[in-house]
Amino acid sequence: MHPCSRRQFTAALGLSPLLAAATARPNILFILADDLGHADLSCYGRRDYRTPRIDQLASEGVRFTQAYSNSSVCSPTRTALITGRYQYRLPVGREEPIPTRGFLGGLPKAHPTLPSLLQAAGYHTSLVGKWHLGAAPGVGPLEFGYDDFFGYRSGGVDYFSHRAGGDLADFWEGNTLVERPGYLTDLLGDRAEAIIDARAKDRRPFLLSLHFSAPHWPWEGPDDAALSGTMSSLAHYDGGSSATYARMVQRLDARVGRVLDRLKQKGLAGNTLVVFTSDNGGERFSDTWPFSGRKTELLEGGIRVPTILRWPRKVEPGSITDQVAITMDWLPTLLAAAGVIPDPAYPPDGINLLPALAGDTWPRTLFWRYRWQEQRAVREGNWKLLRMAGNSFLFDVMKDPLERANLKAAYPEVFARLNAAYDAWNAAMLPEDSKAYSHPSWADEEADRYGNRRP
DSSP: OOHHHHHHHHIIIIISHHHHTOOSOOEEEEEEESSOOTTOSGGGTOOSSOOHHHHHHHHTSEEESSEEOSSSSHHHHHHHHHHSSOGGGSGGGGSBSOOSSSOOOOSOTTOOOHHHHHHHTTOEEEEEEEOOSOOSTTOSGGGGTOSEEEEESSSOOOTTTOBSSTTOBOOEETTEEOOOOSOHHHHHHHHHHHHHHHHHHHOOOEEEEEEOOTTSSSOOOTTOGGGTTOSSSTTOTTOOOHHHHHHHHHHHHHHHHHHHHHHHHTTOGGGEEEEEEESSOOOTTOOOTTOOOOTTOOSHHHHBOOEEEEOTTTSOTTEEEOOOEEGGGHHHHHHHHHTOOOOTTSOOSSOOOHHHHTTOOOOOEEEEEETGGGEEEEEETTEEEEEETTEEEEEETTTOTTOOOOOTTTOHHHHHHHHHHHHHHHHTSOOOOTTSOBOOOOTTTOGGGTTOOOO
16 A cells, blocks of 8 residues: 555544544535536636636635546546546546447446445445446446436437437436436436435435536537437537537536535535536636646646535635545545445555645655557656657646646656656556547547547
8 A cells, every 4th residue: 555545544544633523424425527627617717607606615615726537538537436446457447438339348346336335334325417337238327336326328418318329318217218308417406406305304324426417518508409409419519619618517507506505405514525526627618727638638638627625614615725636536535534444355546635635735646548649647746747649748737737848858867757657557557458449539520639630
């Protein structure tokens, strides 16, 4: 076990004053946006619209300035989230992301997950929204620790028809296909509120994973029902606008606010740990300032994500942490908050972040890879190694968050050390699978990708 991990694991057992004050197991509300850029919330710098309810959440908790996703696309990050481990340890994690059709795999049956570990400890566990960890029978949310599921299994669906392209119906209640009219963001928010009502009655501690689709394509705001079914593809390369994107994020903000209000109305807010984050960096209409890059890229804009945590009486309101964090940290962090120990047969690669909530910070070394354009990255302290399309770079991402000044010639020893560290880490992971899907961005679809010509 890494020394930092051991120290934080000890804190999770009660030696931290922060955790010693917790006498009741907290409820957990984990809100995951889809493709939300680092600066797509006004509390992170968005200038052309406001997100007052999520901004309020930040003012009541702690805002992370250096939080990362495990991947620059969704299902690998979700693999890391549910397992607490680098996704590259599992075959399903090599899909970038899992394609809508033709993939029959999923998580390994025996692998413990965040919901299964909490479920075994007496928590009621619900997933509302996106699964994207396998659509075949036997690899859905109910098989991996969720007591109930309301949402969709693929990577993206139309906001009104809830179809994953063409005639592929993909809206589920448990393991049953259902039809529910309405705008997807609203349907998911309504179900989350209903689950909070149910838990307020039975008083069971709960994990509510609220995985919104917004603001993932297609570009449909709440008043755009006429668009449904008219697009040539769900990726919607021939549509969308900044104004539509704003409406999508603002509706997400409003529905998050309603869920938080319901917690308060039911007397549950004081003992509920709330996390809000995104599964990867932003896409076409996102704002990733002050970073460059976006979804599908290991530049900071593709993997740096807005992240907020609120835990009343445990977290100083309005605080900010510079602690480097990553998606796979949430399993050990949330288990520690609940007093649950990870399965020793599947030790997390992530670490418990709770000491950071009390002001403690520590350096991290994190690794990424992405098969398209042969991308590799290492973050060590302020340094970042990036390999991409046969080129290599060394950046100081604190002084140069745009990743413009290549310092590999000025600091050859750092460059060599990070390359060696990546190679050693990668040797411990599953090898890349040439048959796995890796999502590209092509010049004939998006003008700003003009160098990415199809082979």
